Amino acid sequence: MIKLFVGLGNPGAEYEKTRHNAGFWWVSDLAERLKLIWRFEKNYNARVAKTTFEGETIWLLEPQTYMNASGQSVGALAKFFKIEPEQILVIHDELDIVPGEAKLKLGGSHAGHNGLRDIHAHLGVDQYWRLRLGIGHPGVKSEVLHWVLKKPSAEHQTAIDACVARTLLAFEDLARGDMVKATLKIHTSKPPRPKPERKEPPLSTAAPEIEPIKSN
Numbered sequence: 001m002i003k004l005f006v007g008l009g010n011p012g013a014e015y016e017k018t019r020h021n022a023g024f025w026w027v028s029d030l031a032e033r034l035k036l037i038w039r040f041e042k043n044y045n046a047r048v049a050k051t052t053f054e055g056e057t058i059w060l061l062e063p064q065t066y067m068n069a070s071g072q073s074v075g076a077l078a079k080f081f082k083i084e085p086e087q088i089l090v091i092h093d094e095l096d097i098v099p100g101e102a103k104l105k106l107g108g109s110h111a112g113h114n115g116l117r118d119i120h121a122h123l124g125v126d127q128y129w130r131l132r133l134g135i136g137h138p139g140v141k142s143e144v145l146h147w148v149l150k151k152p153s154a155e156h157q158t159a160i161d162a163c164v165a166r167t168l169l170a171f172e173d174l175a176r177g178d179m180v181k182a183t184l185k186i187h188t189s190k191p192p193r194p195k196p197e198r199k200e201p202p203l204s205t206a207a208p209e210i211e212p213i214k215s216n
Contacts, residue, residue, distance in 0.1 A: 001177035002129065003083050004059045005030065006074055008092040008115040011064045019135040020067060020148040022093040023115075026133065026164050027060050030171060036060065043080075046073035053175045059083075070115040075122030088128040089174060090119060093148060097134030100159030102167050104179070104186045105130055129179075131186070133163060 007027030008020075015021055031038060036049040038060075047062040059081070063073035078088060086106070092115055097103060107127045110116035120126055136156060138147040152160060166185075173182035 001056065001087060002058075002089045002174045003056065003081075003087040004061060004074075004078060004089070005174075006061045006063070006070075006088060006090045006119075008067060008070055008090060009062065010067050011062075015149070017151045018149050019093050019152055022133040022135060022160060022164075023091040024062055025160075026091040026131070026168070027062060029164055030168055031060055033168065033171075038062075040064070041077075044073045044076045046077070048077070053172070056175075057081075058175055068114045069118055071118035071120070071122030074119050078123065085123050085125050085128040088123075089131055090116065090128060091131040091133065092116065093135045094132035095135060095137045095144065095148070097132055097136075098159075099134050099136050099152065099156040100163050101134045102163050102186050103132045103134075104170075104183050105132065106179075131167065133160065133167075135160065 005027055007023035007025070009015065009022070009024030010018070010020060016024075031049045034051050036051055038047045038049050040046070041048045044061070045063065045065050047064060049060040051058050051060075059077065061073060061077060063070040065072050074088065074090070077083070078085075092113060094103070096111075106129050108130075109126065110120055116130070119128070135148070135152065138144060151157070170182040170185040173179070173185065
């Protein structure tokens with residue numbers, strides 16, 4: 001079962017609506033649905049909320065360390081409450097998935113995501129769950145930093161919001177540890193991909209063919 005839901009992002013109003021804060025959006029919406037109250041815990045340098053589900057305590061966590069040091073908060077709370085890595089779900093933005101889609105996975109590399117990199121370091125293993133929320137890729141590696149720290153377009157924001165709402169429906173399955181059911185809910189309802197722009201055929205500059213005159 002998942003006992004700790006971690007949303008990744010950067011604190012502060014200037015980052016609130018940026019793509020990198022998609023994980024914050026997810027856990028914030030979950031807390032709102034469950035009618036939970038956030039409080040700041042200095043021992044974890046994080047915003048924390050908790051509830052009970054089928055007799056078990058469930059924690060929600062938003063590290064306030066900035067993205068690159070997220071593992072400090074995750075590691076501290078997990079160690080204090082004896083939460084195993086496989087009982088942790090980290091929700092984060094994912095460049096390699098289009099807006100509107102999400103993927104659930106256990107373990108694997110951090111793929112250059114600095115928040116995951118720091119969580120790897122503090123947990124000492126990579127065997128924790130991740131919910132990867134698609135934010136799309138700018139297409140050029142050099143633009144990635146600017147991309148994640150920028151607000152999505154209106155179209156992308158709508159797609160991401162819909163994805164957050166849809167994947168939140170898997171909360172109870174995640175909390176129970178029924179990852180098969182959770183995966184089905186998260187992976188199957190894919191939005192239609194936008195159609196590529198239609199290109200008009202180029203105008204021909206060749207002279208029209210003239211049919212020869214037939215003699216009787």
